[in-house]
Amino acid sequence: MVAGLDEAELDRRIRTNTLKDLKGIGPKTATAIAQAHEGQVPEYLADLEQGYADEVPAADEIAAFRAALKGDLHAHSDWSDGGSPIREMAEAAIALGHEYLALTDHSPRLTVANGLSPERLEQQLDVVAALNEELAPFRILTGIEVDINVDGSLDQTDELLGRLDAVVASVHSDLRADRAAMTRRMLAAVADPHTDVLGHCTGRLVIGRRQRNGTQRPRPESQFDAEAVFSACVEHGTAVEINSRPERLDPPRRLLTLAVELGCEFAIDTDAHAPGQLDWQYNGCERAIECGVPVERVVNTRSADDLLEWTTPP
Template sequence: MEATDALDEIAFLLERNLASPYKTKAFRGALSAIEAFTADEIEAGVDDGSLKRRKGIGSTTWTVIEQAVAGEVPDYLADLRERIGGPVTKAGTKLRAKLKGDLHSHSYWSDGTTDLATMARTAERIGHDYLVASDHSPSLRIANGLSTERLEQQLDELATLNEGFDDFRMLSGIEVDILETGDLDQSAEMLDRLDVVVASVHSKLRTPSREMTTRMLAGIRHPRTNVLGHCTGRLVQGSRGTRPQSTFDAKAVFAACAENDVAVEINSRPERQDPPDDLLALALDAGCLFSIDSDAHAPGQLGLLDLGAARAEALGIPADRIITTWPVDKLLEWCR
């Protein structure tokens, strides 16, 4: 196999398995170090040993490259394929096959681990028709949220990036904070320029139910909100520990989503599993649409959609009520 493919697949599997970013960075770094070379140039660099001395290539990644050039599946990759290869879960595969894209992902522009191009290439490789760049908004400083100026720069990069694709599209977007006032954390002018707006609460998650409900309803009723992101903010496992879900009037919130044509996100991250099953059932009964999203912060995490699809299928959510099963033109028309 190609050395670049081997490094990319290793990074993807590690990221999808939520391995330490420091571990995945080594393989992404080695990939960046050689991806501009032809296969013949990589082989020559292995033969004379010059590639081994190239910045970004360590002992483990060198072994992967060397074994791939020799025509072998590298041992490191073979082990990963055996342990964590294949779909994340075998449940939900019928619905998973119907998903055409992902509306929630992060890149270097905020708190993701790679650039937009790498996210786009990975999304295309795993069969997506589209991926939304939805980096954070300004108030989330800990996540390097985008100012208006930086968001404008990102839009320029997305336009250039899309020139290199035929059937795949990177869509412009944002995960915008619903502020304590209920306002969205970006200018109306910029929000109007975006394809997709995911609105989420990230701060003061233990606000009393009445105030949290008022805050969420204001965000949902904003004319540019398309998706309500990880609505309870809970954490059920993972390196960040656990966090209880926010309290709010779920019937009122989901009724507003249905009334204002705002999809409820089914966040696929295993540490979130948000909303919980009882609230998903409530949203289904309220007539809501849904968006199964990965909330990926690394390319391999785009594969977490398997988990969201399994949850949605288990709860009997019809595919036609999941906007990420829609073709891109229908999605964009609905978003407007």
């Protein structure tokens, strides 16, 4: 709202105390805008920073953790519900210093996200192969975010899943299933030899997505036996995703801490649907530090060759 004002109009509204007459701007926000416009740190922000200073990891600590990451194992293109072509996503990853990016568009069951049929996925593999020749030494890893079906099976053919570099398995439907049913479903998916990463395990949205009627509703966590599921991840060598999307930040801290205690490995991913979102890994790194995730247990700190050795079933 403020960015749409020219300088003179912004100055006038600050001077006449009428910023709060604009839609969505209340008294506190108006004060913060005025102070920021004067080159000051808004008092509200300063109070927050002071109050939480001891709880938030230092910026250089987060930056060092982020620097250890060599790639991102969860990203979407305009082949499913992403907004940009594969090349643009890859070039954005290169600009961030990544060595690789896993392209994980949705599987066919998720029609609302234009999930890839086996035929379309086959076509995408050819496109990725051609791009990898052009972009070397950077590497686009072939992959998929595959739906975990209600019975725990994966929503793509075994033959195709076996050809992919990285498989992120996620629950996108029946999120309100009872605890026992959801646990059985997730245990089956984690045990599948094709599954490399368990994606956004609770399915929660801490910031609701805008509905057709204009409202925004958060989505609560799915209920499952986290200790059983994370123990199965350790047993089967499946990494638990630390999803860095601001509206997900999944798993919650208490579950992430439990996964650390049980000995899980992790993938810090952005679930990016646009090039700029690939920079969201800082969110995941901050949460990893807060919950005591050892950097050596994060699988995307590995080189592409070492990662592919890990994702290839024995």
